[in-house]
């Protein structure tokens with residue numbers, strides 16, 4: 697338990713693709729002794745399953761049937777990092793690959809998919825003491841969250857950071873491919889009908905284009921601690 701564990705609040709972090717949401721959310725959860733949930737990993741796991749099962753995403757019945765056979769949960773490894781488990785298989789590495797990134801926004805735009813995942817996400821947050829990152833966390837999943845952060849960074853910085861991250865994981869891609877993928881996902885995510893990505897009215901905006909990880913964490917923690925300590 698950390699010294700901050702006295703009052704538990706809900707922290708929602710939303711923003712465009714690859715703007716550092718997961719890095720910030722993970723660090724905040726660690727500092728506060730909170731649960732961390734990467735909601736994007738859940739959409740990615742469903743997408744991976746649909747790709748493997750050749751699900752026709754324009755066919756509602758196929759989508760519904762496929763969803764019934766999908767069971768996902770997070771499991772911690774020895775270092776305390778969350779791994780996405782899809783039907784008992786650890787798919788943490790595979791869901792980050794470009795093949796999944798190129799389909800995930802199309803899958804995440806399907807209302808039945810969102811219904812299933814949002815229900816699961818709300819259950820995870822019932823006890824508060826949670827940091828969840830995604831696209832609709834402050835607007836749809838936890839509209840009553842005490843702290844909502846909308847993270848932004850310039851498109852070029854986001855592309856460079858994600859490209860570097862994929863290179864570090866030995867994934868075969870190019871900066872151009874990453875840039876195009878981020879732009880496509882941002883467009884689909886913010887224009888879809890069901891729960892489009894948008895800044896909640898009561899969200900605090902943090903632009904991390906010129907902030908390092910420690911600086912963005914400090915900024916966000918300052919907001920959180922003000923709420924927790926009052």
Ligand code: CDP
Pocket residue numbers: 712713714715717718735736737739740800801802804805829830831832833881885
């Ligand atoms: O890490 P990155 O910002 O690239 O994306 P992610 O958080 O892993 O999310 C992958 C995709 O899932 C997004 O591009 C959205 O299409 C979808 N998503 C969503 O629709 N709603 C969420 N709450 C989280 C992710």
